[in-house]
Structure formats: structure tokens, C-alpha cells
Amino acid sequence: MTPPDASDSRWSDLGRPPLSADALRRALVREGGLWTSLDVVPSTGSTNTDLAARAEGLPEGAVLVAEEQTEGRGRLDRRWSAPARSGLFFSVLLKPTEVPVEKWGWLPLLAGVSVATGLSRSAGVDTALKWPNDLLVTVGSEERKAGGILAERAADGVVVGIGVNVTLTEEELPIPGAGSLALAGAVSTDRDPLLRSVLRSLGQWYGQWRDAGGDPAACRLQEAYAVGCATLGRTVRAELPGGRSVTGEAVAVDGHGRLVLATAEGVQQPVGAGDVVHLRPGPGPGAAHGTEE
Template sequence: MELRRSRAIVPVIDFLAEAGSTNDVVVARAAELPDLAVVVTDNQTGGRGRLGRVWVSPPGTAIAVSVLVKPSGLPVPSYGWFPLIAGLAMSRALNPLVPGEVEVKWPNDVLIDGDKVCGILTELLPDLSGLVIGSGVNLTQTRDELPTETSTSLLVAGAQDIDVDAVLSSYLTHLTTLYREFQTAGGDPVTSAIRDEVAEACHTIGRSVRVLLPAGDDLLGTAIGIDEDGRLLVESDAGITAVAAGDVTHLRY
């Protein structure tokens, strides 16, 4: 796959005919690859999401994209913003392609009219020198090929003339722009306006949510914002809880 527009944006793009996990490929090659190097495939056989979930789609119907980020000078705690930055970038890339509403679900999903079209998994490099931002985007799956009733694809959502290079190049353009703004601000989400931009795009804020916390407890309440560390603020009977990690369900009642 030529990916001409995408190759003009980043220093390296390696398109693989098949990969177990593009994140694993990037992690293994991180020492030799530059900042913003990209590995992509339309046939990922061992993809995974948060909490050990498996991500599988018929070959040629989705893309898996992993971007290596080596944010020199940024404090490691600021890395927690990268899933949200990637989600914002992907939402901006997909928004012009479909008639429906494209939004970010905290912390790592992109939705079209409430259904998941993209999942994001970021992983720290073992030496903490950077991280890998992995994204899986459903492109041309039919309704019967989607894994859940709350999943969608660009095709199902009404996109016309779906072009891999157009989707990828738009995502990489938005991602690199947001990354540079964040880096210029020294990883400050307020100075860079990243927090405000993410909050504006975040479908979770203002909704009733159930959060399954890492310890196994359920937190029921209303998502009211995102703090300076990228944590979701949930207001419940117990007060306001800052959630750094958890499985969020949007409640529909």
C-alpha cells in the first residue's frame, strides 16, 4: 500500500501485510525508530485493547495503526494525556467522513452516534523513554461482521468512498499537530488547551456513568469533567472522585 499522503506527514511508515500486534512490532523496534514512526496493517491477527480484550476484524476491513512517540523533555506523568490526545485526533479525522456525531469516550474510544468505531491502546516503552499509541479503526465491516451491537464502522455509519490513506493521513495530521502543541507547552494540558479541547469532544462528560474500578468496585455517578492529570471526575453520593483508570459504561436511562 503506497499511502503517499500519509508518508508526507511522518518520518517513517511501515505497512505490513499482516501483523500479530502493531504495538508489539513498534515496541520491539523502538530503539531504531524515530519519533512519530508509524507501523500500520489492515490484517492484525493478535490485536488487543484495554483490560486484555481481544480486537479482531476480517482482513482488509479495518486498520491497526501504531505511532511511536518519544516526547523528549516531557515529564512521564504527562504521558497519561496521550490516549485522550489520540482520541481527539481520531475524532477530528473521522468527523468529516460521516453524517453522524463523532465523539470521544473517556479514556480511549471514538464513537459515532454512540457506537464504537475506534479503540486506542497506549503502552509505555520499558525504559520510559516514550510510548506507543495504538489505534484500531473499523472501516468497511458490514453490520454482521462487527463484534458487538454497540460497534460500528465507517461503512455502516454512512461514509462514502472509504480510502485508507485519507483516513490515516488525516489522523496523523491531527495527532502530530496536537502532539507538537502539547510538547511546546511542556506537557501542560491547560497552557496547550488540550484539556479544554478534549473536554469539548468528550461524550462522557455530562452523562450518567458506571465505572468499574481496578479494585473491582462500581462507581455510579455523573461525569462532570477532566482534571489536569487527564482523570475523569465523577460526582456521586460520596462526592467527587478522580478516576485514573477504569472501564466506563455510559448509562442510557
């Protein structure tokens, strides 16, 4: 018998073992639950793209996980890359038909709360959210991005893609300032229980939000997001579409999921889209001209 290629062997990388689709299905897919199917593929360009292409023919609750993404995308079309089996790369299909479409904008923030909650429980790391849905961890004394979320409309629902760096080393980080759960001192980097915890957390928060008709205050999603948001209380610069920018103190997340900035002119400016840069306070009253974190 010809031995299998070492690179394809289940035990080719003992530090980064593969996920078991069967075990995950047994734990997560059940009658009456949110998750209706779960597939794991060795590699794909983008789980969001793949799931969106099949969304019309799938029931709500489909989950697609990839051991590796070669064309992963984040917000603002940023690229997301990581070695195979070094993180959690997956997408879920949600069809909240009971919720008014104008409230669907809360889904990426809901996913952020779910990921942060699930990973805090299962990995034992302190996590925070940078508005709207970047996952932050602390490495040493430095705040770093370890994950992100991308929500996209698909057929009659929304595909939510989630990527989290789990075991990446300093040498493997895609950009300076990135982080991983391992670098943040996680007590566990076993991706199976991490993924289970995140999906269970997502199912719980989604159910509460859907049952409340999408009202983020009634289901306490707005409160939970504010508690875990590292952006609030800081001076930030919001880089808006069209090349404009607004600088001010982030004072709230409103009922539409927008970040509210208090500017030096005394105006409270809601920001619904764009890139937010955390700023370190500068000397004196010109804090808004501090350096970027």
C-alpha cells in the first residue's frame, strides 16, 4: 500500500490538527436549533462567497468552515490571510424574516458580541470590540486585532463571515499590529471547542435579538455591545466614504448601531460607515491630534 502524502495526513501537523465535521455536527446541529447544517472544507477562496452563492437554496443556519482561506476578505475589501488550520474561518447564513430589514444592520455587531463572549469563555482571554466589529486582544501591554467580521446580503438573508487568528505566531502575522489568541495567552487554542463556543453564543444572541423583533435595547444587545466596546470613551478619527473624516470622542452606540462622536465643535455626529482609528491623547487640549494606536 502506498503511504498517504504526509501533507494530507490527519497527523501531519500535531500542533494544528484538523477540525472534525462529524463531531461538530453532533454537537451543534439538532432539531429545533438554529444550526441546520455544517460543512468543513480543506481550502477555499472565501467562505462568504461560497455560502452566498448557495444561499437561495439553503435553509437558515447553514455553517461553512474552511481550514484555509486563500482570498478571505474583511471590511473595506481588506484581505485576510493566515496559514492553514491556524484560525477559525467560517460563515453562517441567517434569514431573520421576522425582523424589519432596517434593523439587520445590527447583525455584524451582534456577531461581534457573540464572538467576544464565546472566546472569552472558551479561550480565557480578555477580548474587546473596536467599532464596528474588529476583535481586539491584549498582547503584552499592546492592543491588537485578532479577528474580524464581514456581513453581506445574500438572496433573502445575510451571510456573516468570521475570521479569528488562533495559533498564529509573531512571525506568521499578516501585518504589524495583528494578534492571535495564542499570543494573548489563551488557556486553550483547540479550535473545536472554540468554534462550538462561538456558534452557541451566536445562536443565543441571535435568538434573543430575533425574538425581540430586532430591538437591540429590548434584548440587551445594545448594552452588551457598549460594555465590550473598546472604542467608547476614546478619541477617534472616523474616515468616511468619499475621503472625508471626523474626529471626536466616541460617546455612544445608538439604536441603529452607529458610533456617535462628540466633536470639538460641540456636535454629536453619528457615523454609520467607515474606518475608525483609535488615537492616543496628545499633549494639552489638542488631544484629537494625538498619534494612532
